Amino acid sequence: xxxxxxxxxxxxxxxxxxxxxxxxxxxxxxxxxxxxxxxxxxxxxxxxxxxxxxxxxxxxxxxxxxxxxxxxxxxxxxxxxxxxxxxxxxxxxxxxxxxxxxxxxxxxxxxxxxxxxxxxxxxxxxxxxxxxxxxxxxxxxxxxxxxxxxxxxxxxxxxxxxxxxxxxxxxxxxxxxxxxxxxxxxxxxxxxxxxxxxxxxxxxxxxxxxxxxxxxxxxxxxxxxxxxxxxxxxxxxxxxxxxxxxxxxxxxxxxxxxxxxxxxxxxxxxxxxxxxxxxxxxxxxxxxxxxxxx
Amino acid sequence: xxxxxxxxxxxxxxxxxxxxxxxxxxxxxxxxxxxxxxxxxxxxxxxxxxxxxxxxxxxxxxxxxxxxxxxxxxxxxxxxxxxxxxxxxxxxxxxxxxxxxxxxxxxxxxxxxxxxxxxxxxxxxxxxxxxxxxxxxxxxxxxxxxxxxxxxxxxxxxxxxxxxxxxxxxxxxxxxxxxxxxxxxxxxxxxxxxxxxxxxxxxxxxxxxxxxxxxxxxxxxxxxxxxxxxxxxxxxxxxxxxxxxxxxxxxxxxxxxxxxxxxxxxxxxxxxxxxxxxxxxxxxxxxxxxxxxxx
Amino acid sequence: xxxxxxxxxxxxxxxxxxxxxxxxxxxxxxxxxxxxxxxxxxxxxxxxxxxxxxxxxxxxxxxxxxxxxxxxxxxxxxxxxxxxxxxxxxxxxxxxxxxxxxxxxxxxxxxxxxxxxxxxxxxxxxxxxxxxxxxxxxxxxxxxxxxxxxxxxxxxxxxxxxxxxxxxxxxxxxxxxxxxxxxxxxxxxxxxxxxxxxxxxxxxxxxxxxxxxxxxxxxxxxxxxxxxxxxxxxxxxxxxxxxxxxxxxxxxxxxxxxxxxxxxxxxxxxxxxxxxxxxxxxxxxxxxxxxxxxxxxxxxxxxxxx
Numbered sequence: 001x002x003x004x005x006x007x008x009x010x011x012x013x014x015x016x017x018x019x020x021x022x023x024x025x026x027x028x029x030x031x032x033x034x035x036x037x038x039x040x041x042x043x044x045x046x047x048x049x050x051x052x053x054x055x056x057x058x059x060x061x062x063x064x065x066x067x068x069x070x071x072x073x074x075x076x077x078x079x080x081x082x083x084x085x086x087x088x089x090x091x092x093x094x095x096x097x098x099x100x101x102x103x104x105x106x107x108x109x110x111x112x113x114x115x116x117x118x119x120x121x122x123x124x125x126x127x128x129x130x131x132x133x134x135x136x137x138x139x140x141x142x143x144x145x146x147x148x149x150x151x152x153x154x155x156x157x158x159x160x161x162x163x164x165x166x167x168x169x170x171x172x173x174x175x176x177x178x179x180x181x182x183x184x185x186x187x188x189x190x191x192x193x194x195x196x197x198x199x200x201x202x203x204x205x206x207x208x209x210x211x212x213x214x215x216x217x218x219x220x221x222x223x224x225x226x227x228x229x230x231x232x233x234x235x236x237x238x239x240x241x242x243x244x245x246x247x248x249x250x251x252x253x254x255x256x257x258x259x260x261x262x263x264x265x266x267x268x269x270x271x272x273x274x275x276x277x278x279x280x281x282x283x284x285x286x287x288x289x290x291x292x293x294x
Numbered sequence: 295x296x297x298x299x300x301x302x303x304x305x306x307x308x309x310x311x312x313x314x315x316x317x318x319x320x321x322x323x324x325x326x327x328x329x330x331x332x333x334x335x336x337x338x339x340x341x342x343x344x345x346x347x348x349x350x351x352x353x354x355x356x357x358x359x360x361x362x363x364x365x366x367x368x369x370x371x372x373x374x375x376x377x378x379x380x381x382x383x384x385x386x387x388x389x390x391x392x393x394x395x396x397x398x399x400x401x402x403x404x405x406x407x408x409x410x411x412x413x414x415x416x417x418x419x420x421x422x423x424x425x426x427x428x429x430x431x432x433x434x435x436x437x438x439x440x441x442x443x444x445x446x447x448x449x450x451x452x453x454x455x456x457x458x459x460x461x462x463x464x465x466x467x468x469x470x471x472x473x474x475x476x477x478x479x480x481x482x483x484x485x486x487x488x489x490x491x492x493x494x495x496x497x498x499x500x501x502x503x504x505x506x507x508x509x510x511x512x513x514x515x516x517x518x519x520x521x522x523x524x525x526x527x528x529x530x531x532x533x534x535x536x537x538x539x540x541x542x543x544x545x546x547x548x549x550x551x552x553x554x555x556x557x558x559x560x561x562x563x564x565x566x567x568x569x570x571x572x573x574x575x576x577x578x579x580x581x582x583x584x585x586x587x588x589x
Numbered sequence: 590x591x592x593x594x595x596x597x598x599x600x601x602x603x604x605x606x607x608x609x610x611x612x613x614x615x616x617x618x619x620x621x622x623x624x625x626x627x628x629x630x631x632x633x634x635x636x637x638x639x640x641x642x643x644x645x646x647x648x649x650x651x652x653x654x655x656x657x658x659x660x661x662x663x664x665x666x667x668x669x670x671x672x673x674x675x676x677x678x679x680x681x682x683x684x685x686x687x688x689x690x691x692x693x694x695x696x697x698x699x700x701x702x703x704x705x706x707x708x709x710x711x712x713x714x715x716x717x718x719x720x721x722x723x724x725x726x727x728x729x730x731x732x733x734x735x736x737x738x739x740x741x742x743x744x745x746x747x748x749x750x751x752x753x754x755x756x757x758x759x760x761x762x763x764x765x766x767x768x769x770x771x772x773x774x775x776x777x778x779x780x781x782x783x784x785x786x787x788x789x790x791x792x793x794x795x796x797x798x799x800x801x802x803x804x805x806x807x808x809x810x811x812x813x814x815x816x817x818x819x820x821x822x823x824x825x826x827x828x829x830x831x832x833x834x835x836x837x838x839x840x841x842x843x844x845x846x847x848x849x850x851x852x853x854x855x856x857x858x859x860x861x862x863x864x865x866x867x868x869x870x871x872x873x874x875x876x877x878x879x880x881x882x883x884x885x886x887x888x889x890x891x892x893x894x895x
Contacts, residue, residue: 297789297790297792297793298790300790300792300793301790301791301792301793303792304791304792304795304796305703305791305792307695308695308698308699308703309699309703311691311692311695311696311699312695312696312699312700312704312708312712314692315692315695315696315712315762315766316711316712316715318759318762319712319715319716319719319762319763320715322719322722322730322759323715323718323719325730325734326722326726326730372617373617373620373621374617374621375617376613376614376615376616376617376618377614377617377618377620377621379610379614379617380611380614380615380617380618381618383614384611384614384615385618394618394622396879396882396883396886397622397625397626397629398621398625399809399812399813399816399882400625400816400875400878400879400882401621401624401625401628402813402816402817402820404628404632404820404871404874404875405819405820405821405822405846405847405850405851405871405874406820406822407822407847407850407851407854408628408632408850408871408874409628411854412627412628412631412632415631416627436624436628439621439624440621441813443621444809444813445771448768448771448772448775448806448809449771451775452771452774452775454777466603467603467604467606467607468607468610468611469603469606469607469609469610469611470603470606470607472610473610483771483774486713486717486767486771489717490717490720490764490767493717493718493720493722494720496723497720497722497723497724497726498723499723499724499725499823500724500822500823500851537723537725540723540725540726541723541725541823544725544729556729560722560723560726563722563723563726564718564722567718567722568718571714571717571718575714
């Protein structure tokens, strides 16, 4: 009885081991040709993921592994060299706790950010001065800016998020929004604003849909053309950082994303603004230089 | 007379409370199923997800969820079983045992995001397992062990000592008594614990975002060689599960039918847990009958 | 003769398997203890770095009311006041447990003592099913049902402690109920028979014998429920409002330790002051659940039937 059980166990182990061995021998060797990992910004993830899939389809055996986790995660992992590419919504120089000198910045797209409000407030345009007063708590009712009699509810993005940093810097003139509700993700913010009377928040252009009202600022409408000419000033770059100059698959993949093929199709379809159409260049400290055609 | 009145009132109160709870639970289930059922179709269950256009499915995510569940259970159940047996059958009632119990309970209160980050730094970065099913399964093991151990322990504790004494009186060793008498008798309630924790594993998102990752590369379902990257069985591939997928499309999804996909996926998740539940119960009953000669 | 002697003096096969079994089960337990120690050590080193490396004043961390990482106050101390989150977490957990416990006990008693046939058949599978619903889904139901309800009934934005409590109450109810039912089941049958034979009514038996005997088990169930409520992040984050403000009332937006932790962790760089501060929150979480646990154990020891 006992011996038979042991015999059976050895048999099972041998069969499984044999199968694994056969599997290992016959594995598709091309699949191990090269794989790189890109980690970070959830806002940039869909683009890199889609581009990575397309890239793997063209170059057989190369695998691009794309993960989210937030800009902070992306930057800390690229700093430690644990991944090939770190995706970020903000300049590495703007993140505390980094030594940005050994990181190389690759700007692959631009994202426009727009204030959105609940549709029942009756407001479609604000001056930047009014917007600041809404966000610092000076105004408490939409009546004060010509809307209906609904109290203002501010919904912020999470502290440290790239969208919030961009919005506070370029829409609120560097002033901090007052402490209020916070939500981490664009989808959550949008559904909050659409269901809460008098709510205001801000999202990337691609998240605006019929359920919310996008605001014009100083009568400039939030369109891609206005961002490209810097008339709409609330925008930021999407960065893909590498540690040192990229080589091999990483270099090839970054060039692939920057190629007009991807910029004209995926970048546009996913709601980003093409980097090669930007007519201005903005540095970390906000210095604007007109961009000559690339 | 007074005692009888109190008894009647209490019975009525218990009926009311149970009724209310059933109502709440029924409302929840109904809400999820009603929102999600219209979306369900074979296409939805089998098709891969779409990043930015409508009409995506959840096929890969569904498979990943089950595979991850099986792996996590394979790792965590034996450990929990052993630990539960030791705590209930061998450990002496002293302060060390108490400290161990408290530590296990506290482990269960850790927010899953902390477990996820711990798993990320340890498995993904340190052990170089990468964003993979294996990392996810190990992180889920951490997260699963307290509940599972505790439920094994209470299941064993609920077997009357008479059975142990009978086993020992027959000349069986303690270990033999446990494996041949106590464990079979405890199968149904251990199973309840397994189902509960399986449900939690199935619905867990935060611990997996940083370990098994949030991308689901295309799988080749004709390739069952676990060493190929496109094989469904490869434990080292990144794998977004259903719960992570729901979280992701709710937070950053830009496909036009995001809310419908999310509702459909939630309904699928509930139905999957339901099926799993029935299956486990049926298996458990058969096992119980075979092992204990109870009819 | 010699053969029998050697056989008798040999350790028997049963003893061998006994030793092996004991060793296996002990090593399983040691593995768990090791995991617990590893996580504790990990959270503690990261969490204490805020105080030892970044020299944040421990007292101002616990009692400060402004959470604004990256900004420094007049005296050069970063603004890490965790009080609003600590109060928020504490309130939500305690309230949710307070509401859920009577419901859970009532339901468990119903399915165990009053209607064992129907109760166990319907309620138990349903509760087990609900444990598997991802917290994101709970959060969304909270957002689309609970928040508007609270807003229309009590005014305010609807986001706050009250909505969080309701969502958590529903979330932990299945866990607490099924664990309480297990505890009731493990009360030996002759306790009930003895009580009924003494002429006690069913209610008296339940109240004076069954519940008393099951007290430690019920308390464990509550601890587990509270633990889940305490550590829950995604669902609470959706309905609590996440404003790092001290709650003025039950319907003003506030925040919990987990909601701030979850939101911030991806946006900060490992090893930076902001990141360490978030780990300190995790440490607070750990210590607070330790305290909860000890308190409940103390109560359990006093209330248990001897």
